[in-house]
Amino acid sequence: GAGVSQxxxxxxxxxxxxxxxxxxxxxxxxxxxxxxxxxxxxPEFLTxxxxxxxxxxxxxxxxxxxxxxPEGSVSTLKIQRTQQEDSAVYLCASSPGQKxxxxxxxxxxxxxxx
Amino acid sequence: GENVEQHPSTLSVQEGDSAVIKCTxxxxxxxxxxxxxxxxxxxxxxxxxxxxxxxxxxxxxIAVTLNKTAKHFSLHITETQPEDSAVYFCAASMNTGFQKLxxxxxxxxxxxx
Numbered sequence: 001g002a003g004v005s006q007x008x009x010x011x012x013x014x015x016x017x018x019x020x021x022x023x024x025x026x027x028x029x030x031x032x033x034x035x036x037x038x039x040x041x042x043p044e045f046l047t048x049x050x051x052x053x054x055x056x057x058x059x060x061x062x063x064x065x066x067x068x069x070p071e072g073s074v075s076t077l078k079i080q081r082t083q084q085e086d087s088a089v090y091l092c093a094s095s096p097g098q099k100x101x102x103x104x105x106x107x108x109x110x111x112x113x114x
Numbered sequence: 115g116e117n118v119e120q121h122p123s124t125l126s127v128q129e130g131d132s133a134v135i136k137c138t139x140x141x142x143x144x145x146x147x148x149x150x151x152x153x154x155x156x157x158x159x160x161x162x163x164x165x166x167x168x169x170x171x172x173x174x175x176i177a178v179t180l181n182k183t184a185k186h187f188s189l190h191i192t193e194t195q196p197e198d199s200a201v202y203f204c205a206a207s208m209n210t211g212f213q214k215l216x217x218x219x220x221x222x223x224x225x226x227x
Contacts, residue, residue: 004157031212042120042203042217043158050212091157095213102148103213105157 002026004106006092012112013082021077021109023092029104030097032075034067037089037108046090049075050097079111087113116141118206120218128226133194135221137204138186144206146213147187149178152201152220161202162189194225 005024013019025032031050035043036059045059051072060067064082069075079086089110093103117140127133139147145166150158164171164178164187171178175194180187191198201220207213 006157033215035215040220042118042205042219043215044217045214048212048214055212056214101213102160102163103215104160105150107155107157 004092004094004104006090006106006109008109009107010110010112012114014114015083017082018078018080019082019111021079021090021111023075023077023094023106025073025075025092025094026104028096029094030072031095031101031103032069033093033095033103034075034077035091035093035105036061037091039088043091046077082111082113084113087111116144116206116208116216118204118216118218120204120221122221123219124222124224126224126226127194129194129196131194133191133198133223133225135189135202135204135223136186137188137206137218138184139206139216140185141206141208142182142185143208146207147178147180148205148215149176149189150203150205150217152203158203191223194223196225196227199223199225 034046037043048056049069064080066078089108091108093105095101095103120137148163152158177190204218205215
């Protein structure tokens, strides 16, 4: 497709379960970002990949959050032992990679933890 | 780290009026300032951006101004239309090898016919 694709669009899980969220960036985009957006707030940075290398993970809230991009294209954000405060929209964005190139966002995955 | 404040949180205008949303940032090293429009159930969509070497940029009904001295930037929408109704976010980033966008808290714009 032409844009960033995220799946699933909605995910409901019970507290304590593990979840995996998928992001398909725009083809050829080197940079990939994950953001977390709480209800009524702006997106907050979680982590950044350049190709397959995770260069910044300073925004990950705890060691229960893990992200990977093994082949430099599709990325997965995994949350282990989910808690209610993990409920949010998780957004993925990609950019060509050159300096100051715009980030293009997917429509996100809305995660609800019961 | 960077902190971005955005005002107002809600803005109601009549169709055809202008709308202005203002943001301030804290880190003088920030040099890239995009604006995003987010509709319900959708991801943020880039509508315009400005870099620190430019004071103003315009694209049809949308313009952005940047005052580096005061560390604030503004979004101006003229001749508003009902389809402009959405939540608008400003953001700032430093060019430290990649863009780590720091977002404002958003402005809900309602354009009434």
